Amino acid sequence: MIAVLKRLWNHGIATIPKEELLQLGDGVHGESSEVRSIEQRLPLVIKKVFGRSLHIRQVDSGSCNGCEFEITALMNPVYDIQRFGIDFVASPRHADMLLVTGGVTRNLEEALQKTYEAMASPKMLVAVGACACGEGILGPTYANLGGVDKIFPVSVYVPGCPPRPQAILEGILRAIERAHEVK
């Protein structure tokens, strides 16, 4: 036990301070002067609208697994978005937001439909990655619709193949800001 604690002490803290979280990764924002730290935005958005916690259900509608890895990365000790009250839940009935990756395959359309219907309103949907946004290299095929907005309204599109974790977080924040006009 002492050995474990000693090692933990030596490794230090891996988590990025919240002031710096959204500033990582060049080119995520476009206009960097407008960037407000997550510290400034979270009280306005999550705390006010959702009583301090935002629950997200993620659905893979036919992605290559890259976007899933980046979404999972948001929960690793480096980004650790759970400290802001954002968490991923198992049931769509518990979710405030749906994060969809992939361009909706024919084989998954029904499952996505059921997930969407099970969510409580307002059904905020964030399309993550080029496939979900509809501009991926794959596009529509006999087995793939080619974009989530072909069947559901999308609040925010997060481009990238796959988008960086910071960009996904930015997309999540923008979706709630937009939906509730808290700016």
Place this chain on the structure above:
Amino acid sequence: MKTTVVKSSRHELANVCLNVLHQQGRFITMVASDEVERGLDRFVVRYLFAIEGKTEIVLVESVIPQDDPTYASVSSWLPSASWAEREAFDLFGLRALGHPDLRSLVLHEHWPEGVYPLRKGYAVTQTQPRDVSRAWTYPMVEGEGVFEVPVGPIHAGVIEPGHFRFQVMGDSVLHAEAKLFYTHRGIEKRSEGMGMTQGLQLAERICGVCSVSHALSYAQAIESIAHTEVPRRAKFLRVLLAEMERLYNHVGDIGNMCAGIGFAYGINHGARLKEQLMQMQDRIVGHRFLRGSIALGGVASDISGEKFTIIKTTMQQVQVQLTEIVEQILSHDIVIHRFSKTGILSEGVARELSVVGPSARASHCDIDVRRDLPYAAYDELSFAVPTLEEGDVLARFKQRYLEAQQSFQLIEQVMKRIPQGDICVPIGELPPYSYGIGITESARGENVHFVMIGEGHKIDRYRVRSASYANWPAVPFTIPGNIIPDFPLINKSFELCYACCDR
């Protein structure tokens, strides 16, 4: 890599394959194609075998006419070919006579019968109405006290979709069935008509986390058609990129396997180290998943000097910490209790089903295409291929750690011994209707790409057999006898990708 082609009539196909198998052949995959545009009548099936102890691939090839699209199946005695033959029936309408189980595989039951999207003349964007009359059928165990537990396709976590049915007696699983191909996107059809470079971009996106391996398999297939010799420096850099990819996958999986038992220490440290490796990759090639790093005829950008220093420092840190973490994880009684003797993949099943990669090596199958069919600069570098005997979750955990150690020392060797020179050469002439095969070892096993060129340097047929495609059929065999809560753990211990299996 030498390629020998054996032509056979479609009725003799099974016998010829049996002969190859008796000459120490290991089945890799079967590729079906529609070659009507080059004047053939009309379909071709090609069975690929690797010959043990030789750097040789044997292709058994047979033409199948349009008016009677049938051929002799090999699946009853070569079960690893079963999926490929089912897929050829789904996508091309080629009926394997004597196949024990020709149910739909890639196209689910809602796809109308008698419509074959990979035939030439079927437009890539042409969709079909949903057929609601057919339902999924599968073998199941019935009886008093037997219950069925359905899981998926959408799971509780942030993971890929697949559907499982468990027949259970109490907590113990009697029988497990997997229904996959939910993420079938039609990548192979989409690639037809694409140029060579666009094909490379598509290849990188078959699987999110094996981008380098898939891109390399594709590039090697094209280079073998064009007889292009990749510069030596590029070969070393390809090894560097491939090992960086293996490493971040193995490190992530070591942590992820702890998620199967809710062991937070392992999950978080694994995730932290993986993030460190991915941030390093971002600094080295500009992409966290190393996309865009492989080019046709070499690599896209040079890595040297300062970047080597970054790699060296990161590797030293990660190697020390990984060893510490693995020691900590394995010193925990509960971990050992849950990992050991769970989800055993016997050597017999692994060989019968042609399982590949770390899962095969943890079940005492000594195969690794980096050594057996060497590519890039692997024949100039020294590395060991560790194998274990137990075949349980614990063995697959240790296997990843042992392989990560080899990756650390391979990366070090590359940085020490890399020669100066060009990093990319233009690829040569690509004669129409010639084909090439590219095989590379990813973190999950060998990724096999078959590319046939059509007119005007465009792809005519592209078939991808990923490591996950080879390994998935073996997973349901490892579940019976275990309890249901062990399924996520067993599944994670194989760490198979759905996306590159389904395509």
